[in-house]
Amino acid sequence: MPDSRSAHPVSSGGTLPLPDATAQMVSDRLLRQIRRAIDTAGGAIPFDRFMDMALYAPGLGYYVAGSRKFGEQGDFITSPEVSPLFAQCLARQVEPVLSAMSGGDILEFGAGSGLLAGDLLVELEHLGALPQRYLILEVSPELRARQHETLQARAPHLLSLVDWLDGMPGDFHGFVIANELLDAMPVSRFRIADGSIEENFVAYDEQGLNEHFAEPVTPGLEEAVNNIRQAWGGLPSGYVSEINLRQASWLRALAGAMRRGAAILIDYGYSGAEYYHPQRNQGTLMCHYRHRAHADPLCRVGLQDITSQVDFTAAARVALDAGFRLDGYTTQAHFLIANGLDALLADSDPNDLVRHMALVQGVKRLTLPSEMGERFKVLGLLKDLDINLRGFSLRDFCERL
Secondary structure, three states: OOOOOOOEEOOOOOOOOOOOHHHHHHHHHHHHHHHHHHHHOOOOEEHHHHHHHHHHOOOOOOOOOOOOOEOOOOOEOOHHHHOOHHHHHHHHHHHHHHHHOOOOEEEEEOOOOOHHHHHHHHHHHHOOOOOOOEEEEOOOHHHHHHHHHHHHHHOHHHHHHEEEEOOOOOOEEEEEEEEOOHHHOOOEEEEEEOOEEEEEEEEEEOOEEEEEEEOOOOOOHHHHHHHHHHHHOOOOOOOEEEEOOOHHHHHHHHHHHEEEEEEEEEEEEEOHHHHOOOOOOOOOOEEEEOOEEEOOOOOOOOOOEEEOOEEHHHHHHHHHHHOOEEEEEEEHHHHHHHOOHHHHHHOOOOOOHHHHHHHHHHHHHHHOOOOOOOOEEEEEEEEOOOOOOHHHOOOOOHHHO
C-alpha cells in the first residue's frame, strides 16, 4: 500500500525504472562516499547516518542534488502541488495570527518547489494580510534556485518580501510552516530481539550495500526505545521500527528562536500508540522513486526519497516541554475544511469547466480518507499568543496523543 504521498506501490519482486547515465554517475559518487564512511567507522554505520548521507550529502544527496523531486515529473506530489486551494486555506489560518500580532513574518521550512510560498503570498495579498517578510529555510542550493524561479513566475511583485536563510532565525515573531519536514529527517531503526534492543546498521560487500542489526551505539536510542515500550506496552521479539531522535532537537531550537506566534506542522503520521502498535511490526520506512513507493532504502542511493512517518505524540510532548502551547491536532481534511475549503471550491466558476473539475479532483485528493485526508495530520503550536487556531475548530483529536 502506498503511503500518503502520491505514488504507485512496488512489491519486493517489482522493478523500478532505470536512472539515466548522469543520475547513475551521481549515485555512484555518493556510494563511494558512503563506503568510505563505512570503512572509517570500522565496517558499518548506523542507519540514521546512512539516511543523512543519502538525503543530504553536499552536492550528492537526494535533497541537495539537481534531480526534480516534486510534481508529476518528479518522485512524488505534495499537497501544494495537488491544488492551489491548499495554500488558500492555509492563508485563512495565517491571516488571523498575523492580525492578532499586528504583523509579523512567515517562516517556511523546506519550501520544496516554492509553489506553497507563491500561492500563499498571492492569497494573503488578496486578503490584505501580507507578512513583513517571507523567510525560507532551505538547505538545498538547487531547491533555492527552483523556489526563486517559481516565485518569479507566480508572484514577481512579491519577491522582494522573500529571504532565504541558512539557519534558524533569532527572535522570530510570526507564523511557522513545516509541511512534510519531519518525515524527511534521518531516523534510527531498531529491532527487539528476545527482549533486547538492537540497532540497524548499513555495511557493504562485493554485492553492494547491506544491513544488519547489532548492539546500539547511537546515544539515546536505547533510552528512547525503552520509553516507547513503557508508554505503549511491550513490543514482541522481531519487532522492527524507527525513531526520529532529531525531531526533539529541531523543536527545541524552534522554541528557542520563536518569541511569539504560531507553528503548523503538517505531515503524515500517527499518534505514538498507533505508530508503535504491535501489529505495525516493520515500521513505516518508505522510499519514493518516480512515483513508485517501495521499502528498500539501499537501492537508487541519492536518487530516491527515504522517509518515515511522524510520531505526533512525541512531537507534541517535546513541544510542550520546550515552551509551546498545544492548540490542536487534527486530520488534514478537517483542517482544510475548517479553513474554508468548501467555500473556496464553491466560489470557483463552474462555467470554466476544466479549472473547476481540476479543483474538484484536487479537493478529493486532499481530503478523501483513501488519499491525503486522514493520513496527513496537522499539529498546531502557539507561543505567547492567546488565540485559538481556526483549523482545529471542526474536530480536535488531541485526546489521541
